[in-house]
Amino acid sequence: MPVAPSKPSNSAAPAGAENVDMPRRQPRLAKIPLLKMFVPPEALAPALTGTESAATDGSHAPLDVTPFSLPGSRLRSSPSAAARGWYAPALAGAPTTTRQAEILNTGIIGAPTGIEGVVNGTDNLSSTMICHDAPTAYNMTPRRITSPNVLVLGTVGSGKSSFTKTVLVMRPLLLRNHRAVVFDKKDQGGEGEYSSVARRLGAAPLRFDPDGSGTRLNLMDPLIASGTGLQGQMLLINAVARIARNDLPASEWEEKATRYALQNLFAEMEATDTTRAATTADLLPHLGDVPGDQNLSDLAKERFHQAGLSIRFGLENLLETYAGVFDGETSRNVDLAHKLTTFDVSQLPDDGPAVPTVMAIGNMWLMGRLRHERGYITNVVYEEGWHMIGGPSARLVKANQKLSRSLGISNVFVMHKGTDIPEDSPGYTVVQEAQTVYAFRQDRDEDARWVNQTFNFAPDTAETLMKLEVGNCVFKYGSNPETHMHHVRSDWEIDATNTDEAMAAGAATA
Ligand SMILES: Nc1ncnc2c1ncn2[C@@H]1O[C@H](COP(=O)(O)OP(=O)(O)OP(=O)(O)O)[C@@H](O)[C@H]1O
Ligand SMILES: [Mg+2]
Structure with missing residues (x-):
């Protein structure tokens, strides 16, 4: 100046x-x-x-x-000096101070995560890499998060499954003693969308068919009682009966009658000294048994009998409709022999009890199975996880939270939106407990606001959620501020995870 x-x-x-x-x-x-x-x-x-x-x-x-009062150094703009390699800018310097310039320097914005876990993508603000693996963060000292459960939310086609397949299934398999179990709901060319991923990794999907020609899961599988005890078996029967009876909860009488039937069945199995496992068909005749040695009036006995029968009719309906899926012993191929196990429920009807029942039995079966094989981290993915936490099975997940943590289970629920989950339901508690959230695009204002409030995002993030491009999400873990992330896939992963092959094939032949 x-x-x-x-x-x-x-x-x-x-x-x-x-x-x-x-x-x-x-x-x-x-x-x-x-x-x-x-x-x-x-x-x-x-x-x-x-x-x-x-x-x-x-x-x-x-x-x-x-x-502002000092003239500052003068910028030299000498073409001859520049030609000799000296600093000789042609443009006048910007009228700014160092402090003003600092705010524009993204280099000083810290990376949102460390480098532990697996690569998720890049932070859209700082362009730094985002790494996270919920069980790894949970197992660190001190713990980075207090629950290993994960929630993936987003509207149709926003990139949830591509993200889940890579970041929550395939990449963690590279970590020591990690494996994944997936309940695969979406049909892609006549089979589940994870089937090709499973085959690429050398695993055979477990396919469930409504005609009974596929895999079978036993509601009374011995692993269930050995994992969670008689109480766990009771909880499962109650949940399945409730699913089968259109969400009608069991009354006090019905619960008592079911417990009595279970005790009678176990006593009978022990007495007959059979090597085969009890099945649902073995339980049905006992639902309706009435205790003889108690001081019950005839009226009370009749009520007890009827309570047992109403549970029996619910389960009978399920077995008759899905013969071959739930009757008999669990198929031999239901095992955790490979690092990736997929329960392909894509061919079972969308509505009705079959899908949530497979998820509920599978969840309890896993609990028992993992009890006998500790030392593993297992990511259990529920695609269309609403079937698991939006209905009666949420009670199972909630009751077994502590046990599943001790068995190294990280539950991953993938769903479109959270507004359908009633705030006073056990499912809502499960959602709130998840300490890792990946929120993809939300189309409706109320769904975006639900995500914002439930996970305590900054107020203006609701708007961001509604504008997210495919493959972008808002990521939050623990009490750290949320980050706007771009999911990055390798060419191999793009090939393995794209779900619009059928659309693309149609366009090519058109
Ligand atoms: N990171 C990404 N970058 C670019 N495109 C992506 C990305 N992730 C997914 N897509 C595209 O979006 C399509 C839909 O993705 P995806 O099946 O994962 O969505 P979704 O949210 O699971 O859908 P739905 O609700 O129907 O299950 C993919 O086939 C792919 O073409
Ligand atoms: Mg999907």
Whole structure:
């Protein structure tokens, strides 16, 4: 800034005032044009402020110069210097200060995660890599999160399954002692969308067929009682009966009658000394048994009998409709022989009890199976997880949260939106407990607001959620602030995870 010479003044002119003329009594060096750069600022202060008395008695205030009042270094723009490799900018410098420029420097924005776990994608703000694996974060000391459960939310086609297949299924399989179990709901060319992923990794999908020609799961599988006890078996029968009876909860009488039937069945199995496992068909005749040695009135006995029968009819309906899926012993191929196990329920009807029943039995079967094989981390993925936490089975998940953590299970629920889950339901508790959330695009304002409130996102994130591109999501773990993330896939992963092959094939032949 050009400065106009003016008379020195005795008044305490503010720092940065226009008066920068050299006073008479300044140090000698300050008078010599080139050498004055070596003069300490204190000596120059009176010269800059024009305060003579301060210079003489040495009691002047410390130098305080605002950057705007100083001319700053002049930018050189010399083509000849530039040609010789010197710094010679052609453009005038920007009128900014270092502090203003700092805010534009993304280099100082910290990476949202460390490098533990698996790569998820990149942070859209800082372009740094985001790494996270819920069980890894849970097992760290100190714990980064208090629950290993994960929620993946987003509207149709927003990229949830592509993300889940890569980040929550395939990549964690590379980690030591990790495996994955998937309940695969979406049909892709006559089979589940994870079937090709399973085959690429050398595993055979477990296919469930409504005609009974596929895999079978036994509601009474011995692993269930050995994993979660009689109480766990009771909970499962109650949940399945409730699913089969259109969400009608069991009454006190019905629960008592079911427990009595179970005890009778186990006593009978022990007495007959059979090596085969009990099945649902073995339980049915006992539902309706009435205790003889108790002081029950005839009316009470009749009520007890009827309570047992109503559970029996519900289960009978299920067995008759899905013969071959739930009757008999669990198929031999239901095992955790491979690192990836997929329960392909894509061919079972969308509505009705079959899908949630497979998920409920599968969940309890896993609990028993893992009890006998500790030391593994298992990501259990529920595609269309609403079937599991939006209905009666949520009670099972909630009751077994602690046990499943101790068995190394990380439950992953993939669903479109959360607004369908009643706030006072066990499913809502399960959702709230998830400490890792990947929220993909939400189309409806109320769904976006639900995500914002439930996971305590910043208020303006609701708007971001409604504008997310495919393959982008808002990611949050623990109490860390949420991050806008782009999911990155390798070419191999793109090939393995794309779900619009049928559409693409149609377009190619059109
Ligand atoms: N990271 C990504 N980058 C670019 N495109 C992607 C990405 N992830 C997914 N897509 C595209 O979006 C399509 C739909 O993805 P995906 O099946 O994962 O969605 P979805 O949310 O699971 O859908 P649905 O609700 O129907 O199950 C994919 O076939 C792919 O073409
Ligand atoms: Mg999907």
